[in-house]
Amino acid sequence: MILRVDGMRFGYASTPVLSGVGFAVAPGEFMAVLGNNGAGKSTLLKCINRILRPNDGAVLLDDADTKRLGRVELARQVGYVPQRMESSRMTVYDTVLLGRRPHIEWDAGRRDYEVTERVIDQLGLGHIALRTIDELSGGELQKTAIARALAQEPRVLLLDEPTSSLDLRNQLDVLGTVRRVTREHGVAVVAVMHDLNLALRFADRFCFLSEGVVHACGGPEVVTPHVVSAVYGVDVAVTSVNDVAVVVPL
Amino acid sequence: MSQVPYREYYAQHTRRKMLLLVALVMTTAVFAVVAVRVGAVGLSTGEVLRSLVGLSEKASSAIVWNVRLPRVATAVVAGAGLAVAGAVMQSVLRNPLASPFTLGISQGAAFGAAVAIVGLGAGVTGSASADAVRVMDAWSVAGCAFAGSMVATLTIVAFSKYRGVSPQTMVLAGVALGSLFSAGTVLLQYFAEDAKVAAVVFWTFGDLGRASWRDVAIMATTTVLGSAYFMWHRWDYNAMEAGSESARGLGVNVDRMRLTGMFVASLVTATVVAFLGIIGFIGLVGPHMVRRVIGSDHRFLLPASVAAGALLLLVSDTLARVVVSPVVLPVGAITSLLGAPLFLYLLTGRGSLR
Numbered sequence: 001m002i003l004r005v006d007g008m009r010f011g012y013a014s015t016p017v018l019s020g021v022g023f024a025v026a027p028g029e030f031m032a033v034l035g036n037n038g039a040g041k042s043t044l045l046k047c048i049n050r051i052l053r054p055n056d057g058a059v060l061l062d063d064a065d066t067k068r069l070g071r072v073e074l075a076r077q078v079g080y081v082p083q084r085m086e087s088s089r090m091t092v093y094d095t096v097l098l099g100r101r102p103h104i105e106w107d108a109g110r111r112d113y114e115v116t117e118r119v120i121d122q123l124g125l126g127h128i129a130l131r132t133i134d135e136l137s138g139g140e141l142q143k144t145a146i147a148r149a150l151a152q153e154p155r156v157l158l159l160d161e162p163t164s165s166l167d168l169r170n171q172l173d174v175l176g177t178v179r180r181v182t183r184e185h186g187v188a189v190v191a192v193m194h195d196l197n198l199a200l201r202f203a204d205r206f207c208f209l210s211e212g213v214v215h216a217c218g219g220p221e222v223v224t225p226h227v228v229s230a231v232y233g234v235d236v237a238v239t240s241v242n243d244v245a246v247v248v249p250l
Numbered sequence: 251m252s253q254v255p256y257r258e259y260y261a262q263h264t265r266r267k268m269l270l271l272v273a274l275v276m277t278t279a280v281f282a283v284v285a286v287r288v289g290a291v292g293l294s295t296g297e298v299l300r301s302l303v304g305l306s307e308k309a310s311s312a313i314v315w316n317v318r319l320p321r322v323a324t325a326v327v328a329g330a331g332l333a334v335a336g337a338v339m340q341s342v343l344r345n346p347l348a349s350p351f352t353l354g355i356s357q358g359a360a361f362g363a364a365v366a367i368v369g370l371g372a373g374v375t376g377s378a379s380a381d382a383v384r385v386m387d388a389w390s391v392a393g394c395a396f397a398g399s400m401v402a403t404l405t406i407v408a409f410s411k412y413r414g415v416s417p418q419t420m421v422l423a424g425v426a427l428g429s430l431f432s433a434g435t436v437l438l439q440y441f442a443e444d445a446k447v448a449a450v451v452f453w454t455f456g457d458l459g460r461a462s463w464r465d466v467a468i469m470a471t472t473t474v475l476g477s478a479y480f481m482w483h484r485w486d487y488n489a490m491e492a493g494s495e496s497a498r499g500l501g502v503n504v505d506r507m508r509l510t511g512m513f514v515a516s517l518v519t520a521t522v523v524a525f526l527g528i529i530g531f532i533g534l535v536g537p538h539m540v541r542r543v544i545g546s547d548h549r550f551l552l553p554a555s556v557a558a559g560a561l562l563l564l565v566s567d568t569l570a571r572v573v574v575s576p577v578v579l580p581v582g583a584i585t586s587l588l589g590a591p592l593f594l595y596l597l598t599g600r601g602s603l604r
Contacts, residue, residue: 051498075501086344086493089546093260095492101485102501117257129256130263132545145496152500 002027002188003048003156008057010040010047017043019212020057025156025205027186030179032199035209035231041192042083044209045158048190049080061156075102079149083160085141087134092125092144095133099151116151123147123177138165143174150181157182159191163198171195175202196228196247220245267550270543274557281561282326285568286318289575293318324461324469325567326560328522329532331473333559334552335515336533337540338480341487341548342511343417344494349534350519353424354402356530357431359523362398364435364450366391368442388460391453396524402427403516407509420512455580456527458567465525476518477556483507484548491546531585532559535593542597562589 001024008021017040025031033041046052048059050066059066061077069077079099090098096119100112120129123143128136133144142165149157162178163171179202182189193199199206206222208215208231215231216222228236228247235250287293293301293310301314332350339348350356370390402424409423410416439447461469480487486507489497494504519533536559537551544550566584573579 046495049499051495070501071498071503072501075499078499080495080499082493082495082499084493085496086491088491089541090488090491091260091263091545091547093256094488094547098485098489098492098500101489104485120256126254126256129254130259148492148496149499158499 001025002062003190004058004060004063005044005048006058006060008044008047008059009055010043010052011055017212018047018054018057021209021212021214022057023207023214023217025188025190027155027188028183029205030182030189030191030203031205031207032203033190033192033207033209034194034196034199035215036233039209039231040212041209042160045080045160045190045192048156049078049158050074051080072102075152077154078156078158079152079154080158081142081145081149081160081162083164085133085145087136087141089132089134091130091132092136092140092147093120093129095144096120096125096147096151099148102152115153119147119151122150122181123174139167139170142166143170146174146178150178153185155187157187157189159189161192161194164194171198172201178202196223197245199223200245200247223247267544267547271550271554271557274554274561278326278557278561278564281564281568282322285322285325285564286314288568288572289313289318320461320463320466321458321567322564323466324458324526325564327466327470327473328458328461328526328529329536329559329561329563330556331469331476331518331522331559332529332533333536333540333555333562334473334477334480335518336559337537337548337551337555338487338511338515339533340537341490342508342515343420344490345417345421346538347534348421350399350516350523351530351534352421352428353406353516354426354428354431355399355424355516355519356523356528357428357435358398358400358402359395359520360398360450360454360528361431361435361438362394362396362401362524363391363453363527364438365398366394367449367453368438368446370394392465392524395453395527396520398431399516399520399523402431403513403520407513411509417508420508454528456529456582457578458526458563458581459578460527461525469521469525472518472521476514477552479514480511480548480552483511484552487511487548487552488546527582529563529582529585531582531589532562535589536562539589539593 004024006022008018010018021044033044035041043052047054066074097108097116100108100115104112120126123146125143125147128140133141142162146162163174166174175198178189200220200223205219207217208227210231216227223238225236225238237248237250239246239248283295283298286298287295291313297310298314301311336349340346405427406420406423410420413419439450486502489500489502490504490507497504537555540551540554540558544554562585566588567581570579570581570584
């Protein structure tokens with residue numbers, strides 16, 4: 001296991017958000033974090049990356065406690081794509097290059113530019129590489145943010161609703177690319193997702209959060225009508241169309 | 251996937267930014283020579299260059315070394331410091347309005363100067379001509395002005411540390427402190443004698459003629475050290491452009507960058523303001539002009555702000571000296587008169603290199 005989260009607790013003031021969340025992800029594995037709005041999914045990602053400081057619990061990378069790592073050392077191993085990236089007058093190229101920041105001592109070197117260009121090609125951003133990101137569509141911005149995280153060459157990739165502003169084609173495209181790249185390099189992915197069908201299509205493992213605890217966690221077999229209705233409060237059928245598993249609300 | 255030769259474009263794009271930076275520096279250098287030439291006594295370029303290497307006759311050599319050169323050096327150093335500090339404040343606070351004015355640093359300096367002039371009696375000689383209203387004990391005024399602006403800065407920093415470091419908190423705390431210090435200055439002026447009030451008002455105008463070589467050296471030291479610190483963290487500021495969550499994800503200690511960035515920027519500003527008085531506009535709009543033309547990449551934004559600030563203040567001060575020569579106009583007024591229309595033009599979107 002490359003990433004192991006153990007007994008994670010977090011609360012804002014006196015309101016608990018996470019009350020003891022734990023799971024593990026193997027290299028090359030894609031885990032979808034699912035659950036209602038406010039179930040603590042984004043908070044969980046931020047705690048893993050220490051953007052928020054958890055009250056209790058441990059995050060282990062290769063069995064090493066991340067509390068001992070500095071921010072930069074952590075950023076060399078864990079890439080994070082927030083729900084929303086603020087736009088600015090930076091070009092797409094420079095934004096992706098920024099993903100190299102944890103690896104840069106004084107200035108970007110040859111390898112930093114090589115990695116940046118490889119990722120730009122992988123995500124098909126070449127045609128907009130010199131546009132500033134305040135001129136991008138929502139989907140292009142999201143792809144740029146993912147590219148930046150991939151440029152970090154992380155061993156764990158945290159995605160917070162990576163496809164929320166993408167159209168159908170781009171959803172499949174981007175998740176397919178993330179899937180392929182992370183499998184190739186043995187990167188573990190933890191992605192907060194709202195679309196159960198997309199999750200079923202791309203994820204290997206599923207972690208349902210409900211009221212700050214793990215309700216169910218495991219392979220596709222845990223995505224049952226019973227679990228989904230318990231977590232979301234909606235009756236569903238789980239079926240398959242052309243061998244693709246789908247969840248249909250009833 | 252369509253193959254776009256974006257690598258070439260990016261190389262071109264980077265080269266263009268480099269060229270622009272070099273052009274800006276060269277223009278500043280050329281203009282510095284022009285600024286040394288013009289004034290009440292006109293000098294030729296030859297005379298200026300000969301004086302610089304010590305081959306000129308006494309009279310023009312004295313003008314160059316004692317009058318013109320300190321003033322030109324002051325303009326370059328102060329303009330550079332104010333602009334680069336402004337650029338960093340806008341970055342770390344994620345607020346385009348951040349500047350020494352909006353954050354109470356200038357008001358703190360003015361209050362400090364007022365305390366020195368009115369309270370400590372740093373002394374004035376009054377006469378009919380505005381030029382004769384001068385501060386006698388320049389060092390205690392500069393010291394108090396510096397203390398005033400650092401009190402403002404440290405209050406903002408301490409408050410943000412206690413209340414949680416958010417840009418909004420820092421900007422709002424700065425605005426509150428600004429009014430507090432302004433009120434203090436008004437009260438001091440209300441109870442002071444006319445000549446002292448005049449001296450306080452005159453101090454706030456900002457004047458590059460006040461600085462001696464020693465003052466220039468002090469300002470240059472903080473400006474150079476400050477700029478070096480900012481350049482060291484240029485990647486961090488770039489990361490913060492994408493929002494604080496993205497920046498933290500990239501390994502940047504955002505809170506610390508904010509506090510130290512604010513502190514160093516204020517230190518540079520406070521040093522300049524303490525010696526020269528208040529010079530508006532450069533710290534606010536100088537970096538914005540550069541941003542418009544060169545973009546937000548701090549690898550270029552910071553050095554370009556240094557050069558642009560130096561050039562802006564140099565041009566403004568030269569105009570201030572020659573427009574109604576021999577009367578020297580307040581340079582702060584000229585910076586705004588000159589810069590505001592230029593800035594509005596840039597806001598229309600022309601001349602953007604991105």
